[in-house]
Amino acid sequence: MNAAWKNRALINLSALRNNVNVVQRLAPKSRLVAVVKANAYGHDMEIVVRELSSWVDGFAVASIEEGISLREIDCERPLMILSGLCNPSQFTLCADNRLDPVIHSFHQVDWINAYTGPPINAWLKFNSGMNRLGMTPEEFMKAYRMLGKSRHIENVRLMSHFAMAEEPDNDFTKNQISEFERIALDLEAEKSLANSAAIMCWPDSHFDWVRPGLMLYGISPLGTGATDYGLRPVMELQAKVISLQYLKQGDTIGYGRTYTATRSMRIANLGIGYGDGYFRVVSGSAYARIHNQNAPIVGRISMDSMTVDVSHIRQIREGDMAVLWGESPSVDQVAKWAGTNAYEVLCRLSARVQREIGCE
Ligand SMILES: Cc1ncc(COP(=O)(O)O)c(C=O)c1O
The missing domain is CATH 3.20.20.10 (Alanine racemase)
Structure with missing residues (x-):
């Protein structure tokens, strides 16, 4: 690998x-x-x-x-x-x-x-x-x-x-x-x-x-207020941009063609999906962060990948890393999108995702 x-x-x-x-x-x-x-x-x-x-x-x-x-x-x-x-x-x-x-x-x-x-x-x-x-x-x-x-x-x-x-x-x-x-x-x-x-x-x-x-x-069981207590998130989940696609108005994305481009768009494919423990149900409501900007998830999330709208992120390149959760969006935010709690979001992350020490 x-x-x-x-x-x-x-x-x-x-x-x-x-x-x-x-x-x-x-x-x-x-x-x-x-x-x-x-x-x-x-x-x-x-x-x-x-x-x-x-x-x-x-x-x-x-x-x-x-x-x-x-x-x-x-x-x-x-x-x-x-x-x-x-x-x-x-x-x-x-x-x-x-x-x-x-x-x-x-x-x-x-x-x-x-x-x-x-x-x-x-x-x-x-x-x-x-x-x-x-x-x-x-x-x-x-x-x-x-x-x-x-x-x-x-x-x-x-x-x-x-x-x-x-x-x-x-x-x-x-x-x-x-x-x-x-x-x-x-x-x-x-x-x-x-x-x-x-x-x-x-x-x-x-x-x-x-x-x-x-x-x-680093997560508050109260659903909010982690920073008020001085807690800091321990995990940042990152996925790589494995390809960029350019769509014309009317093109559709992914399985079931659930999303139709309303304009010319640039789409990034992230190599992470529900096989890694991310939630398929959040398509259409969630975003990733790339270059400190929100990249909304569009189209269906599949087993190994998902697509995000990066039309507005000028500096995007294949190989860039996207943040799925960490400081922003928080694990709590992902839990809200998925209709669950932070415990389940964290425990579902599969063994396919390498855990690495990021900061000593
Ligand atoms: C018996 C017991 N004590 C403590 C904990 C820790 O709970 P929390 O993660 O909400 O701090 C758990 C978690 O499920 C538990 O089952």
């Missing part, structure tokens, strides 16, 4: 460190578990973890498999496994790889009774209203007592997760905090509740450990 023709997602390490500082400023008394599941929200787990290892107190991933890959990156920090364990034999994998699983269902407590390996650390999860994972108050207290007595558990920490912390001053979230406090406050164990939105909006929820994900990557 000719590397010079690759699309790329440039990862800005200085922005990443800046965003960790923002978290530390907002939650100065808490330790920080960086959530790096799903390939660090599409940013490349290895790049992100290598950079953050000396800045944060631990990492969180979804599964044991992700945890093992993270250990292979030579990361020595505590690793939290958010989705917990799928079968009893995974306790041994946790011990071997020093992974700290979330115990969210009572049947997993029973598995511990059958486990005979070396002791592990665990997070015990309370269901404070999300109703996805987590135990009822009765199960939680019983599990806490059992894990406390188990020879196979070294340290138990307590956690829960928010359903809608991105809405400030919301009664549901207030209730989640008070439910968690009611069950956990008097227990002699470290506690964790806050995701990015709660770090930003709910200081009462910070406790001993905060668990930021999205905000580390």
Whole structure:
């Protein structure tokens, strides 16, 4: 492959460190578990973890498999496994790889009774209203007592997760905090509740450990206001102009001929499409940025390419790079065009796009 023709997602390490500082400023008394599941929200787990290892107190991933890959990156920090364990034999994998699983269902407590390996650390999860994972108050207290007595558990920490912390001053979230406090406050164990939105909006929820994900990557879970909080986008997605076409009025573009030139136009073909994780549905509403100018996407987005109107960009050349998201348009803007959220935009970016360190 000719590397010079690759699309790329440039990862800005200085922005990443800046965003960790923002978290530390907002939650100065808490330790920080960086959530790096799903390939660090599409940013490349290895790049992100290598950079953050000396800045944060631990990492969180979804599964044991992700945890093992993270250990292979030579990361020595505590690793939290958010989705917990799928079968009893995974306790041994946790011990071997020093992974700290979330115990969210009572049947997993029973598995511990059958486990005979070396002791592990665990997070015990309370269901404070999300109703996805987590135990009822009765199960939680019983599990806490059992894990406390188990020879196979070294340290138990307590956690829960928010359903809608991105809405400030919301009664549901207030209730989640008070439910968690009611069950956990008097227990002699470290506690964790806050995701990015709660770090930003709910200081009462910070406790001993905060668990930021999205905000580390420079995006506000509130949908707006990232710069007000001092967050800087970590990823810039760039695609190469692989050809220029000149159209006459009445010519059509691409599959289905959905766009007809209303005048003479110059069109740039970018070598990126839905096969790379970009959104086919945004044709006609979105733009890329080339030479700091908007280049509206026209015609259907296909698997490997898309066409943008560059009639007004005089200096355009084949080989130029276009920005699909970064400072502008932002990931949030792309999410709005696509009718989704920033999390999905980032996680969909496929392995075809090379992740590279753009700025140290
Ligand atoms: C249990 C848990 N904690 C923390 C996070 C981080 O959330 P955010 O990316 O909104 O900060 C997640 C993400 O899904 C999660 O599942």
